[in-house]
Amino acid sequence: MKTLVVASLQLQTLGMNGSKLDFYFKNAHSKGARLIVFGEYVLNHFYKELANMPVSMVREQTDKHLTLLKSLAKLYDMTIIAPIVLCKKNHYVKAIAKITSKQIAYYEQQILISYPHWDEQNFFVNDIKPLKSPMIFSVDGFRVMVMAGFELHFPKLWEYVREKKVDLVVLPTSSTFGSHNRWREIIKTQAFLYGCYVLRANRLGEYSDKDIKWRFYGDSMLVNPDGEVEMMLEDKESMLIEEIDRRSLQEHRKVWQFEKALQLRL
Numbered sequence: 588m589k590t591l592v593v594a595s596l597q598l599q600t601l602g603m604n605g606s607k608l609d610f611y612f613k614n615a616h617s618k619g620a621r622l623i624v625f626g627e628y629v630l631n632h633f634y635k636e637l638a639n640m641p642v643s644m645v646r647e648q649t650d651k652h653l654t655l656l657k658s659l660a661k662l663y664d665m666t667i668i669a670p671i672v673l674c675k676k677n678h679y680v681k682a683i684a685k686i687t688s689k690q691i692a693y694y695e696q697q698i699l700i701s702y703p704h705w706d707e708q709n710f711f712v713n714d715i716k717p718l719k720s721p722m723i724f725s726v727d728g729f730r731v732m733v734m735a736g737f738e739l740h741f742p743k744l745w746e747y748v749r750e751k752k753v754d755l756v757v758l759p760t761s762s763t764f765g766s767h768n769r770w771r772e773i774i775k776t777q778a779f780l781y782g783c784y785v786l787r788a789n790r791l792g793e794y795s796d797k798d799i800k801w802r803f804y805g806d807s808m809l810v811n812p813d814g815e816v817e818m819m820l821e822d823k824e825s826m827l828i829e830e831i832d833r834r835s836l837q838e839h840r841k842v843w844q845f846e847k848a849l850q851l852r853l
């Protein structure tokens with residue numbers, strides 16, 4: 588296929604209620620969407636809230652949403668990318684699920700935030716080990732790579748985009764603290780340098796931590812290989828539905844020839 592219709596869902600945490608999802612999926616399906624992506628901490632609560640919830644409740648939340656998304660994937664024949672919290676005994680793993688009508692596969696985030704005010708690395712039990720390729724798969728002939736939001740900052744993972752000839756990087760995020768401009772510029776730059784589309788889904792909502800208010804601001808977007816924003820959502824619940832075009836990918840690679848320049852020097 589020469590084009591692929593993709594969708595980015597911009598939502599607050601759903602908790603145990605996923606009743607509104609069918610409305611969005613039906614709309615995306617009517618416009619030909621074949622891939623739909625959620626932001627981080629939409630199917631589960633923000634990690635700081637998880638600390639005060641029973642593990643059994645988190646497990647129920649995860650299982651309920653995975654079951655629902657599996658049925659929606661089958662009903663509407665879509666591939667769904669959804670960050671999810673997996674329960675291993677009494678511990679949590681931060682992962683991203685790829686859900687189709689046939690199966691569910693998981694990518695466990697490799698690099699987690701580790702700062703005093705935002706320390707996912709010590710909350711989750713994801714392995715710390717040498718980096719490997721993120722999850723890569725095909726949808727209608729387009730090569731798609733799933734990258735967790737914080738992993739955007741690490742060039743080693745972007746090298747797989749060029750090595751594996753990725754057409755679209757799917758980027759679920761939970762960005763906050765007024766970081767709009769920084770995220771926009773990094774995404775635009777990476778899309779241009781690696782000659783790919785980037786589809787970001789950033790969550791909405793707020794979390795208050797003592798005197799600090801975490802405001803998740805949306806800004807979900809599709810950026811093309813020329814580093815241009817084709818569509819961006821604002822700070823309200825919404826869904827982005829756009830088309831990616833193989834001709835744009837081919838033209839960018841032909842004009843700039845970054846890969847060819849590197850191949851001559853191997």
